[in-house]
Amino acid sequence: MKQNRKIIAFYKKKLYGGRTMLARAVDYAALRAITFAACYLWFSTVVKNTVMALLLSATALVTISVAVELYKSIRLDKFIAQERAKMRDRMFSKRLYLMPREEYLELVQGVVRQSPEKYGAGCLVYPLQQAAPANADTVLNAYRAAKKRGCDAAVIFSASGASRDAREFLEQYADMDVRFESVSTLLTEGGKRDLLPDDATVNAQIIDFIETEKKKRRQLAARPFQPGRTRRYVLVAIALFIASFFVKHTLYFRLLSAACASFGAVAWWTNSLSKSKPSR
Numbered sequence: 001m002k003q004n005r006k007i008i009a010f011y012k013k014k015l016y017g018g019r020t021m022l023a024r025a026v027d028y029a030a031l032r033a034i035t036f037a038a039c040y041l042w043f044s045t046v047v048k049n050t051v052m053a054l055l056l057s058a059t060a061l062v063t064i065s066v067a068v069e070l071y072k073s074i075r076l077d078k079f080i081a082q083e084r085a086k087m088r089d090r091m092f093s094k095r096l097y098l099m100p101r102e103e104y105l106e107l108v109q110g111v112v113r114q115s116p117e118k119y120g121a122g123c124l125v126y127p128l129q130q131a132a133p134a135n136a137d138t139v140l141n142a143y144r145a146a147k148k149r150g151c152d153a154a155v156i157f158s159a160s161g162a163s164r165d166a167r168e169f170l171e172q173y174a175d176m177d178v179r180f181e182s183v184s185t186l187l188t189e190g191g192k193r194d195l196l197p198d199d200a201t202v203n204a205q206i207i208d209f210i211e212t213e214k215k216k217r218r219q220l221a222a223r224p225f226q227p228g229r230t231r232r233y234v235l236v237a238i239a240l241f242i243a244s245f246f247v248k249h250t251l252y253f254r255l256l257s258a259a260c261a262s263f264g265a266v267a268w269w270t271n272s273l274s275k276s277k278p279s280r
Helices: 002-015 021-046 050-098 101-114 136-148 164-170 183-188 199-225 229-243 250-276
Strands: 123-128 153-158 177-181
Touching: 002 021, 002 050, 002 199, 021 050, 050 101, 050 199, 101 123, 123 136, 136 153, 136 164, 136 177, 164 177, 199 250, 229 250
Parallel strands: 123 153, 153 177
Antiparallel strands: none
């Protein structure tokens, strides 16, 4: 249950442009307040009774809120489905270029055998198994290989997709049908749906990503108080305090000096606490 809440929170944050739950809550309250004020201004011009105008405004606000929440729920469900499909494709692509070469070639051959009319004798099948997306040189190599064998078409099976320059390069060769086949082709036509990651694997990947991001945030938050920073804070605090006697705005310099001294104290206390903890 806790894991599901983390995953939903992850998707919501991604859907709303990286805004935190606090920022979304503030937006929620502000938009409802603005909506209620707008409804009251409208109903106050229609109904003379203030209490009735307030009741009508509250009713309109509840109706609008329910409609908005329903729309957001549908939008979130659609977004989650799209994101999970993309993640499955990425994980499947990674599995493709990590699998043994013979197994990858067997997968491509299975696709070709099931659709002989699509990949006929005059079509060159060019299997590409690499981590980087196929580039323009890949298209050129496939084009040369097809010309050498007398083929009038070439299909590039790329485990990691194609780059933008590769797709633009395809347009330069109108005399030959050179195209890319996507990961979904290997799944549907190859009959290898069992290779696609299941929901548990996708959820585990998301949880790992969440924990990694949380660890990075903790490291960034602890960076100002790392070992060796105490001395720097103290030296800067002393320098600012001495400089306060020779400048016009004395109070500001002493406040900055006190802040640096406080940071130095926190850094010293944090490092002392971490050293005093017994190592497991």
